[in-house]
Amino acid sequence: MCGIVGYIGSEGAAPILVEGLKSLEYRGYDSAGIALAPGGGEFRITRASGKLRNLQNRVDMNDPATTGIGHTRWATHGRPTEENAHPHRSADGQVVAVHNGIFENFLELRAELKGAGHTFVTETDTECFPVMVSQIMRTEPDFKEAFRLAVGRMHGIYAIGCLLATDPGRILVGRSGPPLVIGLGDGENFIASDVVPLLRHTRRVIYLEDGDLAEITRDAVTIFRQDGSPVERPVFVVPFDPVAAEKGGFKHFMQKEIFEQPLAVSNTLLDRLPLDGGGVPLGLAFTDEELRSFQRITILACGTSRHAGLVGQFYLEQLARIGVEVDYGSEYRYRDPVVMADTLAIGITQSGETADTLAAMKEAAARGARGMAICNVQGSTAARLAEATLLTHAGPEIGVASTKAFTTQLVVLLLLALRLGEARGTLDPAVRAEIIQALRELPALLERVASTERKIHQWAQKWHEATDFLYLGRGPLYPIALEGALKLKELSYIHAEGYPAGEMKHGPIALIDRHLPIVAVMPRDAHREKVLSNLQEAAARDGRILALVEEGDTGLDHIAEDVLHLPKVNPWLAPILYVVPLQLLSYHIAVIRGCDVDQPRNLAKSVTVE
Known part of the structure; x- marks a missing residue:
């Protein structure tokens, strides 16, 4: 949550900070602000509530100050008002700070500082930090030392950027939990979340x-x-193209990222498909002997990544014949989990910085599990925590609602299942060959599915006024039903539920009437006939069915109100293919309803606080 930027160099800082905040607005958009340090013992601070454009209209882009920090906020402590917007300053105006995270002991610190004569003007936990630095500098005038001591007083999780008005030649930062990245330039340096x-x-x-x-x-x-004590950290070269972080002619980042999925999947597969009959070249840090030694897998993830884990459970259990449980990252450490010997704990997180997932990974490691991360960011915390990392190579994903990160996670999980199946000797060679060939064909199939956007838009025009949706699927497609429902909730604010189709008659069937759209995900696989039977039960109660089926499948024509035919695909890859129309449906319904699809209300892209 929240986004931090900072610049120190020879150029005007204001436009660099504002542009940086635009790139980080997905992390929070309740309010924003910048502080410029021109020297002479003063700051020029501009803040605004609401979206970043409100701040941008107030900032003097020609300000000559060459040092500054900025922040875009996802509110935790205090209302999303201009008064509570960052940066926050000390009462004497000499110290400013931006903060991502939560200071858990801020009430105690505020009481202490008030007792020392300091005043507070906001409802935030952050304000106590610049005030604490100011207090320490009464007896310790060195800014760097005062900053270090102030950080030591903070309990909780935080990323902090701090400036001193009389010393604009440096920015001090600290990190414990939320990410903080330093960018290295020539005669200039940067910070960002x-x-x-x-x-x-x-x-x-x-x-x-x-x-x-x-x-x-x-x-x-x-x-x-x-x-x-000094410490060295490695310098990474980021592989992302800057152009990849722009909209590129699309109306929204989410729309662009949906259409980027063929390329993203191609990048995920690059150099990972075997040639000449060799093994799947994942480059894992585990030997074949270690892979054979694992007796259980625990997948730890939240939100969309957890849905990927649920599909991965089917892949891993069926292809590698190893028991898998999928846990909510936010719940795992609170139930005193039992970690069996030879357990592999896999954390799945797009950013590699999801606080709940990281905490779960640490808990599993503390209880003896070996660790693996599936993420999209090289050098992220998840990648550094784990013994082995599989990068998805999805490229930057700016839209808050995940799309290409999800499909590339599914591809990585399928590749991992193949690799484990090879090492464990559980993989049927014919099945392996079929899946590998299907993976080679997958990007082209995704291109074909994306071309259904016009028909999906027609569905959205027809159904955007519905107040509730029910999504149904079976086998590895039931997590896709969950994901479809989540996307609709996130983007359009329509209530939606996803269920395994067989569970419908165990309660949700009571909801079905002529007003309820039921989105059915029904490829031609081993579960097709069961899903068809479930949908007939729904139709008998006047449910209005929208179905995703394989080309040539007419089994639902007599009961479904709308049917979308998708290309024939190997059943193992159906989850990857069938989620794309659900992403498009949520996107277009949200656009028609006038919702902000890139920045849905109350959400943030990277959940770095618990």
């Missing part, structure tokens, strides 16, 4: 680790730990 705002300026970045503090000047970056 994500690499995306850095891509216009540099691809050379340093990912700070938990407990890292850093001093950033125009020409140098010094990283140190809480005790003041």
